[in-house]
Amino acid sequence: MRLGWVDFHGDSASSLFVGAGKAIREEFTIIRLIDLVLCSVALICLSPLFLLAAAGIRLSSPGPILYRAKRVGIGGRIFIMYKFRTMHVNQGPAGSCITAQNDARVFAFGSWLRRLKIDELPQLVNILRREMSIVGPRPEDPKIVDLHYTPDHLETLRVLPGLSSPGSIYYYTHGEKTLNGDDPEGRYVERLLPIKLALDIVYVREASLLYNLSVILRTIGVILTMSFGKRDFPEPAEMSKARRLGLIPESLQ
Secondary structure (H helix, E strand, C coil): CCHHHHHCCCCCCHHHCCCCHHHHHHHHHHHHHHHHHHHHHHHHHHHHHHHHHHHHHHHHCCCCEEEEEECCCCHCCCCEEEEEEEEECCCCCCCCCCCCCCCCCCCCHHHHHHCCCCCHHHHHHHHCCCCCCCECCCCCHHHHHHHCCCHHHHHHHHCCCCCCCCHHHHHHHHHHHHHHCHHHHHHHHHHHHHHHHHHHHHHHHHHHHHHHHHHHHHHHHHHHHCCCCCCCCCCCCCHHHHHHHHCCCCCHH
8 A cells, every 4th residue: 555655753643743843842732732621521511412323323223323434644544533323334335435415325314413513523532542633634544545645645644633624624515515426436536635635735734723723613613504504605715825835736726
């Protein structure tokens, strides 16, 4: 696999900051502490929602409550990312790793979980395990990283993957509704993945505590407004920066 391209050293995310300035290392430490505190509080406060989700899944579709997905994390390391299961277990032949709009594999309660992003909440455990952060590039399936990442895209593997990022917000507001037809995976890797990664590269290069806070607030705002029916959103601010940096292929501009 081409994941061997990635050459990082050390066993923790902090090892990537060895050569960074003191201020950057201190800010990274603060971000990590905030991650741990917020996740611990969220797991306690959201426990009734977790129980509701678990009961709904159990009543809706036979099978496990959690879906365990292999994903590529910091430094190209493979880890198991947790989600509430939203698809039927018995899907016949191996399906696409990308979920299409109105995908027949998704059961009704699972569709509700996906729409409100409740299915992603078990990743709070991944954050406590230091495999993810609240804000960071969304982790991808190893097959997609292996076959479709360019050297520029590997820059997103220099930080912990996250629950949300500029790229994932764009995917939620602009991308999911375009994944229809017979080949959602093909459309994803050709049309959406390069833009998602370009936006996340902008984030990686400018990451800070205030930037993280803005991404969290944007994510909450988008989920709330979409839950009330909003469907049209402006391009994210990172889009113009990504274009200026030449991160988005001309065919997608």
